Amino acid sequence: MTLFGLDNLPYGVFSVKSGVRRIGVRFGDAVLDLTHLGGVFQQPTLNPLMSLGHPRWAELRAQITEQAPDLPRIPLDTVSLHLPFDVADYTDFYSSEHHATNVSRILRPNNPGLPPAWKRLPIGYHGRSATVVVSGTPVERPHGQLGVDVFGPSERLDIEAEVGFVVGTPGRRIATGDFAEHVFGVVLVNDWSARDIQAFENQPLGPFLSKSFATSVSPWVVPLDAFASLAAPAQDPRPQPYLLPPGPALDVDLRVEWNDTEVSNPPYAQMYWTAAQQLAHLTVNGASVRTGDLYASGTVSGPAREQAGSFLELTSNGEQPVKLADGAERSFLLDGDTVTISATAAGAGGARIGLGEVTGTVCP
Amino acid sequence: MTLFGLDNLPYGVFSVKSGVRRIGVRFGDAVLDLTHLGGVFQQPTLNPLMSLGHPRWAELRAQITEQAPDLPRIPLDTVSLHLPFDVADYTDFYSSEHHATNVSRILRPNNPGLPPAWKRLPIGYHGRSATVVVSGTPVERPHGQLGVDVFGPSERLDIEAEVGFVVGTPGRRIATGDFAEHVFGVVLVNDWSARDIQAFENQPLGPFLSKSFATSVSPWVVPLDAFASLAAPAQDPRPQPYLLPPGPALDVDLRVEWNDTEVSNPPYAQMYWTAAQQLAHLTVNGASVRTGDLYASGTVSGPAREQAGSFLELTSNGEQPVKLADGAERSFLLDGDTVTISATAAGAGGARIGLGEVTGTVCP
Numbered sequence: 001m002t003l004f005g006l007d008n009l010p011y012g013v014f015s016v017k018s019g020v021r022r023i024g025v026r027f028g029d030a031v032l033d034l035t036h037l038g039g040v041f042q043q044p045t046l047n048p049l050m051s052l053g054h055p056r057w058a059e060l061r062a063q064i065t066e067q068a069p070d071l072p073r074i075p076l077d078t079v080s081l082h083l084p085f086d087v088a089d090y091t092d093f094y095s096s097e098h099h100a101t102n103v104s105r106i107l108r109p110n111n112p113g114l115p116p117a118w119k120r121l122p123i124g125y126h127g128r129s130a131t132v133v134v135s136g137t138p139v140e141r142p143h144g145q146l147g148v149d150v151f152g153p154s155e156r157l158d159i160e161a162e163v164g165f166v167v168g169t170p171g172r173r174i175a176t177g178d179f180a181e182h183v184f185g186v187v188l189v190n191d192w193s194a195r196d197i198q199a200f201e202n203q204p205l206g207p208f209l210s211k212s213f214a215t216s217v218s219p220w221v222v223p224l225d226a227f228a229s230l231a232a233p234a235q236d237p238r239p240q241p242y243l244l245p246p247g248p249a250l251d252v253d254l255r256v257e258w259n260d261t262e263v264s265n266p267p268y269a270q271m272y273w274t275a276a277q278q279l280a281h282l283t284v285n286g287a288s289v290r291t292g293d294l295y296a297s298g299t300v301s302g303p304a305r306e307q308a309g310s311f312l313e314l315t316s317n318g319e320q321p322v323k324l325a326d327g328a329e330r331s332f333l334l335d336g337d338t339v340t341i342s343a344t345a346a347g348a349g350g351a352r353i354g355l356g357e358v359t360g361t362v363c364p
Numbered sequence: 365m366t367l368f369g370l371d372n373l374p375y376g377v378f379s380v381k382s383g384v385r386r387i388g389v390r391f392g393d394a395v396l397d398l399t400h401l402g403g404v405f406q407q408p409t410l411n412p413l414m415s416l417g418h419p420r421w422a423e424l425r426a427q428i429t430e431q432a433p434d435l436p437r438i439p440l441d442t443v444s445l446h447l448p449f450d451v452a453d454y455t456d457f458y459s460s461e462h463h464a465t466n467v468s469r470i471l472r473p474n475n476p477g478l479p480p481a482w483k484r485l486p487i488g489y490h491g492r493s494a495t496v497v498v499s500g501t502p503v504e505r506p507h508g509q510l511g512v513d514v515f516g517p518s519e520r521l522d523i524e525a526e527v528g529f530v531v532g533t534p535g536r537r538i539a540t541g542d543f544a545e546h547v548f549g550v551v552l553v554n555d556w557s558a559r560d561i562q563a564f565e566n567q568p569l570g571p572f573l574s575k576s577f578a579t580s581v582s583p584w585v586v587p588l589d590a591f592a593s594l595a596a597p598a599q600d601p602r603p604q605p606y607l608l609p610p611g612p613a614l615d616v617d618l619r620v621e622w623n624d625t626e627v628s629n630p631p632y633a634q635m636y637w638t639a640a641q642q643l644a645h646l647t648v649n650g651a652s653v654r655t656g657d658l659y660a661s662g663t664v665s666g667p668a669r670e671q672a673g674s675f676l677e678l679t680s681n682g683e684q685p686v687k688l689a690d691g692a693e694r695s696f697l698l699d700g701d702t703v704t705i706s707a708t709a710a711g712a713g714g715a716r717i718g719l720g721e722v723t724g725t726v727c728p
Contacts, residue, residue, distance in 0.1 A: 089494050094569060115567040121509050125569040126490040126576070130453050130652050142649035145485050151604045197649065203479040205458060205489040206570025209649040212490070240515045285506035285561070285573040288494050 003354025010220035050168035081219035088292035095273035099301035154194035167293035179276035185221035247276020251346035266300035367718025374584035414532035445583035452656035459637035463665035486637035518558035525673035531657035543640035549585035611640020615710035630664035
């Protein structure tokens with residue numbers, strides 16, 4: 001039973017020895033080369049395809065499904081995978097109630113609980129699009145000011161396991177009901193975070209250098225049409241009209257591995273704010289989204305420790321280290337550590353589909 | 365005495381009736397058309413020129429200076445001016461001590477004074493590059509959540525008068541001494557801000573929709589080489605080594621007009637952190653800058669009320685309205701209001717040079 005069957009067909013950008021970037025879809029353990037379909041498939045990024053709009057995406061997906069048996073098939077282990085799209089603006093949300101509650105308790109023990117606006121709107125901020133990198137790119141430990149008169153490599157390097165949404169069709173003031181007209185597909189995101197840099201720089205304008213050194217994304221963009229649409233969890237208080245109806249929830253189960261040890265299983269389906277609500281909020285002020293915009297869900301955490309989407313939560317701010325399979329203990333990331341986030345989701349066809357993985361190794 | 369003589373020659377992108385975008389330099393009240401110089405000048409944006417690097421910028425500037433009498437001259441009032449460069453990442457700093465002190469006193473009366481890290485590093489955050497627009501673009505009043513159960517058009521729409529730096533040469537971990545190798549030129553920036561949206565959304569990740577609806581920039585990019593380099597103001601405590609030497613201060617005098625009434629004169633020369641320090645900080649963690657990155661100084665405010673770079677400060681959060689020339693009073697912006705920020709600077713040649721203006725009119 002493959003997670004990458006005809007009901008999935010995620011798009012990516014690959015190259016073989018020649019180095020020329022081509023567009024393909026993943027099918028089982030192979031890449032189907034779409035080059036000879038011409039047009040938007042003869043490009044080095046998915047952006048031209050993504051700009052075509054939902055009706056055309058659906059047509060092309062049907063065409064690829066039909067022609068799959070005849071498309072050139074290249075073994076996955078012989079290709080290099082590249083950043084699949086040019087990132088326009090990168091935005092990150094903060095929409096897991098469990099994560100926001102955990103972080104408040106850990107970082108603001110004197111003032112725990114959700115920030116005042118948290119249940120009124122999906123809180124978010126802008127990140128750095130220049131440093132969005134594809135899975136596999138080494139992550140250099142960032143340097144910065146860790147406190148007053150302390151400069152050096154971060155000692156509290158962390159991950160954030162997230163689900164990212166890639167905008168195809170530009171727009172402004174996008175209704176939640178138009179979500180699927182604008183969002184082309186879904187990737188996995190690791191929003192690497194330096195907690196010591198973050199704590200020092202954070203006031204009053206939010207995270208900056210603590211997040212801007214690297215944000216890794218998975219190489220396969222799973223079309224939104226491949227996902228089953230679930231009813232979103234109830235929201236209380238009732239959101240503002242521009243955030244309703246909430247749009248679909250997606251049943252994405254994440255898995256976080258730290259050096260080959262599975263350490264958590266964050267449940268995306270439990271997020272408080274949906275991706276449709278995030279897009280509506282992002283654009284309600286009149287701001288535009290463009291082809292290639294990436295917005296991420298925010299760290300996905302469930303109620304249990306083993307559902308934590310960050311090591312800050314998993315280790316209670318480093319106070320309760322986790323034991324890895326080789327017996328070593330970890331609180332935050334050491335040089336040489338590898339983190340791999342993978343996921344499967346409920347597919348529109350009934351079976352589960354794969355999102356692949358986003359991995360990265362920390363280097364000094 | 366022109367502010368746009370041979371010692372200035374700022375670059376811009378213009379069109380005449382045909383609509384085709386061309387590159388020119390401003391010279392007096394005319395545009396010198398650079399199209400026939402070929403190469404990077406036969407482009408619709410400055411990005412290819414900006415990517416060439418400082419040695420080539422200097423050569424081309426010398427060439428244009430020499431050939432200026434022979435270049436086609438088009439009256440300024442017959443051209444349309446466009447966004448001069450494609451914006452990659454947009455970053456905004458917060459580097460005026462007077463502004464940060466004023467804002468703390470106004471918005472956090474129970475906890476005034478600078479944020480803990482303020483004198484240790486140039487605090488900043490990422491903004492939205494999609495909504496950077498050229499001077500003259502109408503600014504639609506943003507809608508948003510203004511408080512619990514309150515949604516509607518912002519009632520506290522404000523400006524922020526800033527100086528923006530445009531990156532030409534990509535880089536990482538840029539030393540302050542390499543500032544002029546990487547920064548191509550300077551623009552004026554109005555970072556329009558909705559104070560009510562900002563107050564509600566701000567915790568804990570900083571400004572988001574309150575700033576993302578529009579950021580206006582002036583159409584002329586003044587080459588960094590056109591500015592006189594002044595000694596930067598003293599800094600106490602001594603900054604971390606990566607922020608030293610501080611790099612040059614620029615003597616830019618801003619002027620803010622609210623519907624034809626001059627309301628303030630923010631002095632950029634008094635900024636606490638220099639643009640060279642901002643660039644060094646932005647990249648010290650390993651983050652890269654790209655051709656087309658824009659980073660802004662943060663609101664420029666001096667110690668006196670009539671040097672305020674925002675109306676929040678000018679009117680003490682709306683409590684002390686200003687009287688305009690026509691007798692009308694204002695606290696924040698009304699629909700139909702126009703704000704124009706203009707500036708001159710000490711030029712490398714000894715005389716003052718113009719930065720032109722960034723203007724915008726608020727519409728519903």
